[in-house]
Amino acid sequence: MSDEPSRGELTEQVLAAEQDERRRIALFLHDGPVQSLSGVALMLDAVNDFLERGANEQAREVLEKAIARTRVTIGELRDLSFKLEPVVLRDHGFAMAVNALAQDYGIEHEVRVEADVTAAEVLSERAQAALYQIVREALEGAIHRGPPQTFSVRIVPAEDRSLEVTIQDDAPGERRRRSIEVLEERARTLGAALSVEQKAGQGSTMRLVLPIYAVSE
Numbered sequence: 001m002s003d004e005p006s007r008g009e010l011t012e013q014v015l016a017a018e019q020d021e022r023r024r025i026a027l028f029l030h031d032g033p034v035q036s037l038s039g040v041a042l043m044l045d046a047v048n049d050f051l052e053r054g055a056n057e058q059a060r061e062v063l064e065k066a067i068a069r070t071r072v073t074i075g076e077l078r079d080l081s082f083k084l085e086p087v088v089l090r091d092h093g094f095a096m097a098v099n100a101l102a103q104d105y106g107i108e109h110e111v112r113v114e115a116d117v118t119a120a121e122v123l124s125e126r127a128q129a130a131l132y133q134i135v136r137e138a139l140e141g142a143i144h145r146g147p148p149q150t151f152s153v154r155i156v157p158a159e160d161r162s163l164e165v166t167i168q169d170d171a172p173g174e175r176r177r178r179s180i181e182v183l184e185e186r187a188r189t190l191g192a193a194l195s196v197e198q199k200a201g202q203g204s205t206m207r208l209v210l211p212i213y214a215v216s217e
Helices: 007-052 056-084 087-092 094-109 118-122 125-145 177-189 212-216
Strands: 112-116 150-157 163-169 194-199 203-210
Touching: 007 056, 087 094, 087 125, 094 112, 094 118, 094 125, 094 150, 118 125, 118 150, 118 163, 125 150, 125 163, 125 177, 125 203, 177 194
Parallel strands: 112 150
Antiparallel strands: 150 163, 163 203, 194 203
16 A cells, blocks of 8 residues: 555645645734834824924934835845745746855855755756745754754755755754744645754754655656
């Protein structure tokens, strides 16, 4: 009897993961950009009131604050858009997207990021997007716990045309269970089981094997 999940089980896993992702996005939008834009609207109301009363200096001060908050909100929305589907992933493929991610985070947080991921180019577009999110969240988690000195991603062909993914970091902190559950959830959308090995003060190693149907989908 095959241990591979059925099509129905995979569909349920994908739907559950997508629902959880929608909830996270909705919470972020409500607590972040929506609240920020509500504040901007109140500021603009105040600017209008100051102008009507001829208080131009006060109006200018509040307007400058409104503009600054708007720019911050634009940045938050741009970051969200990039995380959902970076343009480089869509236009140039998985390897270039991961290398761009490594360069950006590596420079910003002074982390040496090593990426050997060209084998993942055989994945379907959806599988590449899901795997990219796993790599991104693993890197962000390591930075939050450390940051680490080194972070590496290695993807190599395994038996039966599957792919073996190994993600390592030397961040000193311990991964929270919730962060692992999020990564496990993303792995399940690919029909893969995620294993995490942690050593106190020595970082963590994550492994998953993408099955043939993720590769050939």
